[in-house]
Amino acid sequence: MDSPDPALSRAAEIxxxxxxxxxxxxxxAGFFDEATNTVTYVVHDPASGEGAIIDSVLDFxxxxxxxxxxxxxxxxxxxRRHELKIAWILETHxxxxxxxxxxxxxxxxxxxxxxxxxxxxxxxxxxxxxNAGTDFExxxxxxxxxxxxxxxxxxxxxEGIVLHVPGHTPADMAFIFGDAAFVGDTIFMPDFGTxxxxxxxxxxxxxxxxxxxxxxxxxxxxxFLCHDYKAPGRDEYAWETTVRQQREENVxxxxxxxxxxxxxxxxxxxxQLAMPKLIMPxxxxxxxxxxxxDPEDNGVSYIKIPVNAV
Ligand SMILES: [Fe+2]
Numbered sequence: 388m389d390s391p392d393p394a395l396s397r398a399a400e401i402x403x404x405x406x407x408x409x410x411x412x413x414x415x416a417g418f419f420d421e422a423t424n425t426v427t428y429v430v431h432d433p434a435s436g437e438g439a440i441i442d443s444v445l446d447f448x449x450x451x452x453x454x455x456x457x458x459x460x461x462x463x464x465x466x467r468r469h470e471l472k473i474a475w476i477l478e479t480h481x482x483x484x485x486x487x488x489x490x491x492x493x494x495x496x497x498x499x500x501x502x503x504x505x506x507x508x509x510x511x512x513x514x515x516x517x518n519a520g521t522d523f524e525x526x527x528x529x530x531x532x533x534x535x536x537x538x539x540x541x542x543x544x545x546e547g548i549v550l551h552v553p554g555h556t557p558a559d560m561a562f563i564f565g566d567a568a569f570v571g572d573t574i575f576m577p578d579f580g581t582x583x584x585x586x587x588x589x590x591x592x593x594x595x596x597x598x599x600x601x602x603x604x605x606x607x608x609x610x611f612l613c614h615d616y617k618a619p620g621r622d623e624y625a626w627e628t629t630v631r632q633q634r635e636e637n638v639x640x641x642x643x644x645x646x647x648x649x650x651x652x653x654x655x656x657x658x659q660l661a662m663p664k665l666i667m668p669x670x671x672x673x674x675x676x677x678x679x680x681d682p683e684d685n686g687v688s689y690i691k692i693p694v695n696a697v
Contacts, residue, residue: 394537395600398548398563402608405546405565410434412565413545415611416465419624420444420458423485423665424614426626427462430564431471435543438466439475440498441562441569442613443488445677447668452690459488463495473498474542479571479613480559481509483586483670484663487677499531500676503551505558506533510674512587517671517691522681529676534560552601554594555582561601567609573598574610576625577632578618580639581649585657586666587697595649598640606631667692 405411418427423444431438444458466473473496476489480503489500510525527533534540536551540562547564555572562569572582573594581598584591601610608630615624634642640649663669668690672679679688 392600394548394550395603397537397539398550398568399605401546401548401563402566402568402605406605406607411545413542413567415567417611417626418458418461418465419615419626420446420485422446424616424624425482425485426611426613426615427458428569428611429462429465429471430542430567430569431469432543432545436469436471437474437543438471439477439542439562439564440466440473440492440496441477442479442482442571443476443492443677445486445488445491447486447665449665449668454486456488456491459491462488462492466496475540476500477562477569478502478673479562479569480556481506481513481670481673482572482613483556483666483673484614485665486669486672489677491677501532501534502527502530502676503549503558503560504533504535505551505553505556506530506674508557509588513670513674516587516693516696518693519680523675529674529678540564550600552597554584554590554592554597556586557588559597563604566607567611568601568604569611569613570601571613573601574633574637574640575612576615576618576621577628577636577641578621578638579616580637581653582614583657583660584653585660591650591653591657592646594653595640595646602630602634602640602642604630606634662697 413430416429428441446455476498534549538549540547545565550561552559552561584594612626
């Protein structure tokens with residue numbers, strides 16, 4: 388791509404600098420939730436202990452409507468054991484396959500809740516679908532901060548930057564800290580490919596451009612994914628790759644695959660995919676910053692399911 392992209396150039400500078408300087412690289416722990424195939428990350432600056440939690444999971448059993456904090460408690464235990472100061476609780480996007488544990492974590496560990504600015508569009512779309520009342524603000528005010536493309540973010544001495552990478556949803560962001568990029572639902576492991584682009588507001592061509600933008604970061608950039616589902620011939624879960632590996636091997640978007648080819652593949656495949664099991668509860672809660680809908684007059688919160696509307 389020849390068009391100037393200052394945010395991308397700055398991201399590449401941060402990554403290159405961190406690749407050559409161990410003290411500019413963050414410590415990273417991934418917590419894999421088998422029930423939703425989601426990876427939650429704790430990323431921190433080893434020098435100051437300042438850290439961020441990315442894409443947390445609240446356990447939810449759809450049949451009984453019961454939540455539990457098991458996956459989030461593992462994260463809390465890790466944060467306390469390493470005596471980290473949590474500055475940020477980040478969402479790469481409003482997830483459709485699991486409920487966020489952000490409010491639970493924030494209450495116990497502090498930190499500001501952040502997501503991409505385009506969450507406002509996602510709130511608009513799903514606010515209508517769920518016929519949310521006027522008490523549901525569609526201005527992103529449920530979050531402490533809305534990120535723009537190219538905004539910088541730091542954890543102690545570790546420099547970082549945020550890139551807007553829409554396509555899976557309008558609000559997807561990638562968070563870069565040092566030489567590590569947390570790319571959410573854009574790209575998956577090279578043998579699995581890419582995220583779907585058929586949710587309301589999703590766009591396969593946009594997803595292709597976002598992924599190619601990420602893959603124009605330096606070869607050695609460490610990529611941390613939001614999900615893994617294994618892949619034919621692979622028995623272990625995996626969630627870390629590099630830009631180089633993706634450019635060489637990704638079954639959907641390796642170098643040489645055109646936008647047209649990708650869009651045809653992606654839209655064809657998406658037509659065959661079922662909706663994620665937890666899409667209705669997840670989206671309803673996650674567009675509220677992970678808070679349940681306000682309790683009704685009996686004190687109980689309800690999750691709605693729109694019938695024949697999606
Ligand atoms: Fe997602």
